[in-house]
Amino acid sequence: MMRVRGWRKTVYHTALWLVALIFFAPIAWIILGAFKTRSGILATPPLLIFTPTLDNFIDLFSRRNIPGYFLNSFVMSLSAMVIAIVVSFMAAYAFSRFKPRITNFLMFMLLSIRMVPAVAVVVPVYLMYAAIGWKNSYIGLILFYAMFSIPFSVWILKGFLDGVSQRYDETALVNGGTRWHVLFRVVLPQVAPGLVAAFIFNLIFVWNEFLFNLILGGRDTTMIPVAFSTDLYSDGGLNWTFIAAMATAYMIPPIILVYVFQKYLLVGMTFGTVRGEV
Template identity: 35%
Template sequence: MAVSTTSAPITYATRVDKVGARYQFTRALRIAVVVLYATISLIPVFWMVTAAFKSRPDVVAIPPKVFFTPTIEGFISLLTKRVLLPPGMMEEYKQRTDLNFAERIMAERGQRITGPSQYGQRLLNSVIVASASTVLSVLLGVLAAYAFSRFNVPGKGDLLFFILSTRMLPPVVVTIPIFLMYQQLRLYDTHLGLILLYTVFNLSFAVWLLKGFIDEIPREYEEAALVDGYSRLQAFRKVVLPQAITGIAATFVFCLIFAWNEYAFALMLTSERARTAPPSIPTVLGTGGIEWSAIAAGTLGFLVPVIIVTFALRDYLLRGVTFGALRK
């Protein structure tokens, strides 16, 4: 009997459960919810970014302007110190030919630039304090977590609880005693003081988080390395660390964000030399009123480094905890 009937090729890739109306509807619903959530959470960011580029009248305009002529006034006022010139002197000042780009813009607002502001210095302080304390927390955290995960540390359970208990009260509660201690120890208004403090706060978090990640790595790998002729520390470095990289990256980002954003202690424990960005940005007071666009510009500049780090590490953050040659 001849086979004469031919039919259209079947597309096996089409999954029956993914073409039905019900599936299409729930899919659309899910996307809608995600988009809505993203929109709501991005509104403040959008507000901030636009405010940073608005002129002084635009930023306080009611109703808020969505379309406006962008200006970098906000950034200039953020980065400079200025004086207000009386109208008479202003005319004369404007006539000068040696004014640079920024000075011209500010001259339009009747202000004369007298020097750079402290914003750059404060941002640098933030970078120093946050990165040093993060590196320190992760470094100490990964060693402690490894020990807790692998060795019979006497009183292990109690120690772990004790470490966790440092997070059980709001840090602000201890600001006054720490302030007094820091004055005695001459750690007040020093980078070291903030680095130590942030490390202490982050360490408990780092230990617990990293212990979870290291617990997931089977001991067999290190033991294989031990038998293969490596010492415990070498095995840790060559076999455990490469596998813990996901956890280390995640811990790094969380610690960095905490140290970077910390406000209360930075406000209490620093004044001039070591003051970080968070307590200084809201105090950008202009001549005659709050400089909203300068504050927005400052916040924007403050966000950029942490966004860069998070994006740089996002592959590690998203990757699964266990990967590679596992068989179960």
């Protein structure tokens, strides 16, 4: 571990900040762009100092479809997550405490779903949805997203549940609690951090998801990433002020979530297989 003192410490911290700023620069650039006028964003040389305007955001949210797309993103990611977390918590508890014979097999299959290229997963589901008429339906997409979030949540929650002593369960049972009481009132609070981590990172995943929405969704169920690939063009070219404003509005929530829940970042980005903090 590096031990530095005095002015060298200042240099070291400045260097760290510089690295962070370099990685953030493209995002900062687009956020700046969102507050520029149309001629400002296209100016050469690039403008660093300008009078900020909110027109792009006003234009963005006054377009007929856009507020609905944002709402779709909210509704679908939140409802898929609630379903996924409840289902996963119950499954993870069963895997952790009762260790049924299918545990290893199921845990393996669940993980491999996340490893498969999304487009390979979506081919058969597309055919199935086309057959039962679930294409472009909320229920179809929400359940699909829930399914896709379950593997990750089961993995992460099983890790946390394995860390909770069985004594808690036993004590509560001896004292006359039902198994359901133990599950939701005794064990659940113990793994709150795991629930939060699973919730946040699945939420971000669905929020950012593109391909499933493109293929299984339709006009009513479009979320913003798909809108990016279809609504960008206006006046024959790419509409840059619109792109900048939409990207900014869409990126801000995940970035805030990561700021607030930074200590779960590691567990969240590794399917819950690497534990710890940074």
